[in-house]
Amino acid sequence: MRGANIFANPQAKWLGVALIAIALIGLPFALASVGTAWVRIANLAILFVFLSLGLNIVVGFAGLLDLGYIAFYAVGAYVYALLASPHFNLHLPFWVILPIGALVACLFGVLLGAPTLKLRGDYLAIVTLGFGEIVRIFLNNLSQPVNITNGPQGISRIDPFRFGAFSFSQTESVLGLVFSGPIKYYYLLLLLLLLVIVVNLRLQHSRIGRAWEAVREDEIAARAMGINTTRIKLLAFAMGASFGGVAGGMFAAIQGFISPESFVLVESVMVLSMVVLGGMGNIWGVVLGAVLLSFVPELLRYTVEPLQKALFGRSIIEPEVIRMLLFGLALVLMMLYRPAGLLPSAVRKRELAKPEGGAA
Amino acid sequence: MSEVLLECAGLDKRFGGVLALAEVGFSINRGEIYGLIGPNGAGKTTLFNALTGIYPSDAGGFRFAGEALSGLRPDEIAARGIARTFQNIRLFANLSALDNVMIGRHVRTRAGVFGAVLRTRATLAEEAAIEKRALELLGYVGIAARANDVARQLPYGDQRLLEIARALATEPKLLALDEPAAGMNATETLELKKLLQRVRADGTTILLIEHDMKLVMGLCDRVLVLDYGRSIAEGPAREVQRDPRVIEAYLGGAVAGAPLA
Numbered sequence A: 001m002r003g004a005n006i007f008a009n010p011q012a013k014w015l016g017v018a019l020i021a022i023a024l025i026g027l028p029f030a031l032a033s034v035g036t037a038w039v040r041i042a043n044l045a046i047l048f049v050f051l052s053l054g055l056n057i058v059v060g061f062a063g064l065l066d067l068g069y070i071a072f073y074a075v076g077a078y079v080y081a082l083l084a085s086p087h088f089n090l091h092l093p094f095w096v097i098l099p100i101g102a103l104v105a106c107l108f109g110v111l112l113g114a115p116t117l118k119l120r121g122d123y124l125a126i127v128t129l130g131f132g133e134i135v136r137i138f139l140n141n142l143s144q145p146v147n148i149t150n151g152p153q154g155i156s157r158i159d160p161f162r163f164g165a166f167s168f169s170q171t172e173s174v175l176g177l178v179f180s181g182p183i184k185y186y187y188l189l190l191l192l193l194l195l196v197i198v199v200n201l202r203l204q205h206s207r208i209g210r211a212w213e214a215v216r217e218d219e220i221a222a223r224a225m226g227i228n229t230t231r232i233k234l235l236a237f238a239m240g241a242s243f244g245g246v247a248g249g250m251f252a253a254i255q256g257f258i259s260p261e262s263f264v265l266v267e268s269v270m271v272l273s274m275v276v277l278g279g280m281g282n283i284w285g286v287v288l289g290a291v292l293l294s295f296v297p298e299l300l301r302y303t304v305e306p307l308q309k310a311l312f313g314r315s316i317i318e319p320e321v322i323r324m325l326l327f328g329l330a331l332v333l334m335m336l337y338r339p340a341g342l343l344p345s346a347v348r349k350r351e352l353a354k355p356e357g358g359a360a
Numbered sequence B: 001m002s003e004v005l006l007e008c009a010g011l012d013k014r015f016g017g018v019l020a021l022a023e024v025g026f027s028i029n030r031g032e033i034y035g036l037i038g039p040n041g042a043g044k045t046t047l048f049n050a051l052t053g054i055y056p057s058d059a060g061g062f063r064f065a066g067e068a069l070s071g072l073r074p075d076e077i078a079a080r081g082i083a084r085t086f087q088n089i090r091l092f093a094n095l096s097a098l099d100n101v102m103i104g105r106h107v108r109t110r111a112g113v114f115g116a117v118l119r120t121r122a123t124l125a126e127e128a129a130i131e132k133r134a135l136e137l138l139g140y141v142g143i144a145a146r147a148n149d150v151a152r153q154l155p156y157g158d159q160r161l162l163e164i165a166r167a168l169a170t171e172p173k174l175l176a177l178d179e180p181a182a183g184m185n186a187t188e189t190l191e192l193k194k195l196l197q198r199v200r201a202d203g204t205t206i207l208l209i210e211h212d213m214k215l216v217m218g219l220c221d222r223v224l225v226l227d228y229g230r231s232i233a234e235g236p237a238r239e240v241q242r243d244p245r246v247i248e249a250y251l252g253g254a255v256a257g258a259p260l261a
Helices: A001-009 A010-032 A036-061 A070-083 A094-116 A121-141 A181-204 A209-215 A219-224 A229-255 A265-278 A283-310 A319-337 A346-353 B044-050 B074-080 B099-110 B112-116 B123-140 B157-170 B187-199 B211-220 B235-244 B244-251
Strands: A173-174 A177-179 B003-016 B018-029 B033-037 B060-062 B080-086 B174-178 B204-209 B222-227 B230-236
Touching: A010 A036, A010 A181, A036 A070, A036 A181, A036 A209, A036 A229, A036 A265, A036 A283, A070 A094, A070 A121, A070 A229, A070 A265, A094 A229, A121 A265, A177 A181, A181 A209, A181 A283, A181 B112, A209 A219, A209 A229, A209 B099, A209 B112, A219 A229, A219 B074, A229 B211, A265 A283, A265 A319, A283 A319, A319 B230, B003 B044, B003 B204, B018 B044, B018 B060, B018 B204, B018 B230, B033 B044, B033 B211, B044 B174, B044 B204, B074 B080, B074 B099, B074 B123, B080 B157, B099 B123, B099 B157, B112 B123, B123 B157, B157 B174, B157 B187, B187 B204, B187 B211, B211 B235, B222 B235, B222 B244, B230 B235, B230 B244, B235 B244
Parallel strands: B033 B204, B033 B222, B080 B174, B174 B204
Antiparallel strands: A173 A177, B003 B018, B003 B060, B222 B230
């Protein structure tokens, strides 16, 4: 309760916002002093926040379980890669491609949404899971007879973001500060993320957001109240997918190389875990979940091995194994103690606190 | 008083081998309170579901305000001006009372994704109007003090009233209520009666399923009696009450001549 009181004070609130802003602006330089790899990790974390916020529209707002969300990320990434690489010798600027990627992913979202409108819960999960795999398998095999995706080898030498002569991949010095490629991307991503959060917050507290909530709570009542549930669910799929598409495009540009291997089922599960861990339906919870699940495994990767070496003189358990063990343990503990997530949305908390079972 | 708002003719609804509704026909005039009664399983709720587009009917259909409603989706029917409540309350249980009523405004408002994201002046004005109207409606049914309470935690009677407020938020021409007094005590039922009279006086026609005969007889201008999916009597409440077929349907025929309630 005390926390709520602090935030009730507007001055303290703005002070908090200012401190967070300064921390976020300073972060890449702090990370770069440890190693550029950490700036890249931060960038990937922001991309995952992006993805989680997109998936949160589908799962958190509209209550539609989607286990194939990474497919939209893949679509966005491949759209960017195909239109800005030597593969087809196309080099369109990124501000043209990102909207195209969003649109194509949106189309895929509708493609997935339309046949699954009557499905709920487990059944929807199975179909979306299949959809994710279908997209990946297509990417793997669309190298014959016409080579579109270059199959499992993936597409390399993808263009970085460029504004005329200004390229996001080059290092520059301004006023004695060294801006490496990843640092420049970091600021761009941060800016876009801010935009996405604002869009999400505004959508949630709007007529559309309420309609999503209504569909999630009781579809029959929602229809009787005049909500076209078909359209409103398709809208959720389309919006979520287009966020995924934009994130995919940025991923392709930052990495410079993509292959179907980046878009496996585990990635979908990971993004869903971020949403669930943070708190479905609560935008800040989802952000927290994505940041935690992006950073903690990397921290482990860098600490577990040296720790074991120091203790036992050799590495007994591989970091990857420990990561998965801890990840599993964290999820189990969460389901036991904070089933609605770390920062649950008020509504979700009520749903899960429901004493009488109710319909799933 | 005699302008027809809803006309139903030759309506059939089959569930497998069971004929749930057989050639049901009736008409409701604008400004009327029209009762729908009958023993359990007579097909009253089925008729509601057919009327509001939840089930397609197998034969026959409805004309509402001069337009055929057959084959329309529930949301299209709501948009044309029929709003309903449910026998087993179907509120958005985890949302606040205010949010429930605000969702009812969906069908009469327009803001889309772009309006919401850009917060245009039109969207902001619409949002303010939605909230204002929702609060008014909560006051209208008498639960204004409950606006921020979670629907699920409201007392049973208030949940029924909230469903009515949510239905009224869609600006219906016809308000269809499925057992609104179920689970209410005598005082609450009396309040409900006053509320429904006020709704009618404010220009909304009412179709009422109810088992509380005192309420039906005191409120309804005309009544339709269903039994095994067939309409067995129709007319002014006082006359229907004395109809031997109605008494037989309710009491099993042994006690002919005894008036209901």
